[in-house]
Amino acid sequence: MTKKFRVELIKDRCKGCELCTSVCSRHLLKMDTHLNHKGYASVTIENMDACIGCINCALICPDGAIEIFQLEEGDKE
Amino acid sequence: MKPVFTYSEGMERVETSYCPGCTHGIAHRLIVETLIENGELGNAIGVCPIGCSVQAHKFMHVDMCEAAHGRAPAVASGIRRVHPDKPVFTYQGDGDLASIGMGEIIHAASRGERFTTFFINNGIYGMTGGQMAPTTLIGQRSTTSQDGRTVEANGMPIRVAELIAAVDGAAYVERVALDSPAHIRQAKRAVQKAFAVQKMGVGFTMIEFISSCPTNWGLSPVEALGWIKEKMIPYYPLGVKKDITAQNVQEEEA
Numbered sequence: 001m002t003k004k005f006r007v008e009l010i011k012d013r014c015k016g017c018e019l020c021t022s023v024c025s026r027h028l029l030k031m032d033t034h035l036n037h038k039g040y041a042s043v044t045i046e047n048m049d050a051c052i053g054c055i056n057c058a059l060i061c062p063d064g065a066i067e068i069f070q071l072e073e074g075d076k077e
Numbered sequence: 078m079k080p081v082f083t084y085s086e087g088m089e090r091v092e093t094s095y096c097p098g099c100t101h102g103i104a105h106r107l108i109v110e111t112l113i114e115n116g117e118l119g120n121a122i123g124v125c126p127i128g129c130s131v132q133a134h135k136f137m138h139v140d141m142c143e144a145a146h147g148r149a150p151a152v153a154s155g156i157r158r159v160h161p162d163k164p165v166f167t168y169q170g171d172g173d174l175a176s177i178g179m180g181e182i183i184h185a186a187s188r189g190e191r192f193t194t195f196f197i198n199n200g201i202y203g204m205t206g207g208q209m210a211p212t213t214l215i216g217q218r219s220t221t222s223q224d225g226r227t228v229e230a231n232g233m234p235i236r237v238a239e240l241i242a243a244v245d246g247a248a249y250v251e252r253v254a255l256d257s258p259a260h261i262r263q264a265k266r267a268v269q270k271a272f273a274v275q276k277m278g279v280g281f282t283m284i285e286f287i288s289s290c291p292t293n294w295g296l297s298p299v300e301a302l303g304w305i306k307e308k309m310i311p312y313y314p315l316g317v318k319k320d321i322t323a324q325n326v327q328e329e330e331a
């Protein structure tokens with residue numbers, strides 16, 4: 001079974017800097033048109049199943065707005 | 078679900094005051110992550126600078142005190158001497174450390190004070206609105222070098238890591254950058270190494286981070302990372318500038 005990951009984007013923490021979108025190895029992260037409570041366009045993910053869990057996005061996020069989890073057997077997809 | 082990367086418990090759950098894409102937040106996280114790994118988050122004492130990170134004590138879940146502009150190394154020297162068993166660090170910008178505080182940092186290094194300095198080199202005064210710093214590059218515009226810094230008027234930018242490495246009391250000095258995931262991974266190893274050498278009690282330790290200031294560079298956060306790669310790193314080469322623990326190993330082998 002290929003590993004699957006879940007990317008949690010904590011939209012309220014996001015400042016819309018786009019650093020994560022620029023380093024995603026699979027180009028999965030895009031800016032949302034929806035603004036968060038601070039007025040920043042927050043980040044969103046397309047095609048979560050394609051995430052390889054490289055954590056590039058989380059490493060570069062200066063605001064702790066990204067968490068990554070690996071799905072285990074029995075987890076709901 | 079197995080956590081692969083989660084919000085660091087070493088960071089307070091508050092909003093930082095940093096601009097979008099400012100890499101100060103990454104440096105904070107690397108420091109607290111390392112302290113957690115070492116089981117020393119509650120044991121460490123930090124000293125904040127004057128500059129954008131003046132409120133770092135609100136963001137890192139570490140006991141910290143504030144120092145007057147540039148004086149953090151003097152304050153940290155006292156703290157570490159009184160608490161020889163605690164990890165002590167300063168967190169300082171380039172205006173703080175390399176302008177007004179250049180005397181303090183050189184003398185602390187020269188005395189071989191056993192604390193670690195985390196030096197944020199973003200080539201500008203961030204907090205006060207983008208004035209030239211000693212680290213501003215030749216040709217770089219700032220509010221006090223509007224047509225770009227010149228050698229004639231301002232001299233060459235100071236390479237602080239190399240300068241401190243040349244001081245006898247310095248035990249470990251490395252320059253890292255926060256512009257890419259690979260460099261951030263290396264920066265984490267540098268922070269770990271600095272705290273490890275501090276614990277050995279063999280001298281002063283410093284990590285220089287090449288960091289971004291998109292706001293005062295007039296660039297988008299992503300463009301600012303490109304500026305680090307294309308302009309700053311060629312002038313400020315990354316790597317270990319001094320490691321007396323490695324020299325000891327070599328001498329033992331010889």
Ligand SMILES: Cc1ncc(C[n+]2csc(CCOP(=O)(O)OP(=O)(O)O)c2C)c(N)n1
Binds near residue numbers: 128177
């Ligand atoms: C004694 C004193 N002189 C000058 C200032 C004004 N001042 C505040 S922050 C700063 C420089 C900050 O630049 P830097 O250390 O590079 O940190 P950054 O804001 O870029 O993170 C200066 C000159 C001050 N607060 N106190």
Ligand code: SF4
Binds near residue numbers: 007
């Ligand atoms: S973990 Fe890697 S692949 Fe997944 S979203 Fe983040 S950067 Fe992209």
Ligand code: SF4
Binds near residue numbers: 015017042
């Ligand atoms: S790096 Fe962090 S703050 Fe910046 S856009 Fe991505 S999630 Fe938001």
Ligand code: SF4
Binds near residue numbers: 099101199203289291
């Ligand atoms: S002014 Fe520059 S250094 Fe200060 S928070 Fe903003 S981007 Fe960061």
